[in-house]
Amino acid sequence: MKYLKTPKAGRCLKLLPLLGVVFLSACASINTLGRLEDGAGVEAGKMWDRWVESGGDIAVATTWERKVKAGVTVRDIEQVFEQVAAEHNTKAVGELPLSKELEARTGKPQKFLKVYSYCSPATARMMVDFSPNMAAYLPCRLTVVERGDGLWIYTLNMDMMVKMGRKLPSPLKEEAWKVRETIYQMMDRAAKGEF
Numbered sequence: 001m002k003y004l005k006t007p008k009a010g011r012c013l014k015l016l017p018l019l020g021v022v023f024l025s026a027c028a029s030i031n032t033l034g035r036l037e038d039g040a041g042v043e044a045g046k047m048w049d050r051w052v053e054s055g056g057d058i059a060v061a062t063t064w065e066r067k068v069k070a071g072v073t074v075r076d077i078e079q080v081f082e083q084v085a086a087e088h089n090t091k092a093v094g095e096l097p098l099s100k101e102l103e104a105r106t107g108k109p110q111k112f113l114k115v116y117s118y119c120s121p122a123t124a125r126m127m128v129d130f131s132p133n134m135a136a137y138l139p140c141r142l143t144v145v146e147r148g149d150g151l152w153i154y155t156l157n158m159d160m161m162v163k164m165g166r167k168l169p170s171p172l173k174e175e176a177w178k179v180r181e182t183i184y185q186m187m188d189r190a191a192k193g194e195f
Contacts, residue, residue: 140158153190
């Protein structure tokens with residue numbers, strides 16, 4: 001019993017609860033990892049790399065972007081959005097013409113800034129039933145931004161939804177992939193002006 005009365009032993013005993021918490025946390029993490037989509041770690045690594053490369057900008061880490069090819073107009077972009085949405089049976093659910101609103105408020109010309117919203121209502125319902133917090137990501141959005149070097153298109157990195165979370169049950173998984181592909185094609189084809 002003399003051993004337990006030493007100062008060193010007392011400090012070690014004080015660490016036992018902390019070690020227990022670390023152990024339980026590790027067990028919970030391992031349990032969670034077993035429920036994730038295959039490849040979730042790879043996708044998380046890509047996001048981490050983008051976060052680090054951007055100097056800690058979480059928006060860079062969680063979004064996709066494309067520079068619009070020279071000569072492609074806003075109207076061209078909008079037509080491609082409409083065409084791809086129609087091809088994939090996705091509904092346009094709203095637009096936010098922010099630069100026009102700013103012009104109206106200030107009376108001064110503004111760089112182009114507009115948000116386009118799309119949704120697959122049935123998929124949205126399934127996703128929210130699976131995880132109510134997914135409602136915060138609704139609807140899917142693409143934003144066209146005029147910058148000093150031209151037009152850019154930004155959207156949420158949809159791979160987070162389909163590759164990084166808990167395993168999606170069928171048919172939600174297949175429907176979520178369709179939404180991911182639709183949004184990706186809208187961004188990619190519009191940036192190239194591909195009708």
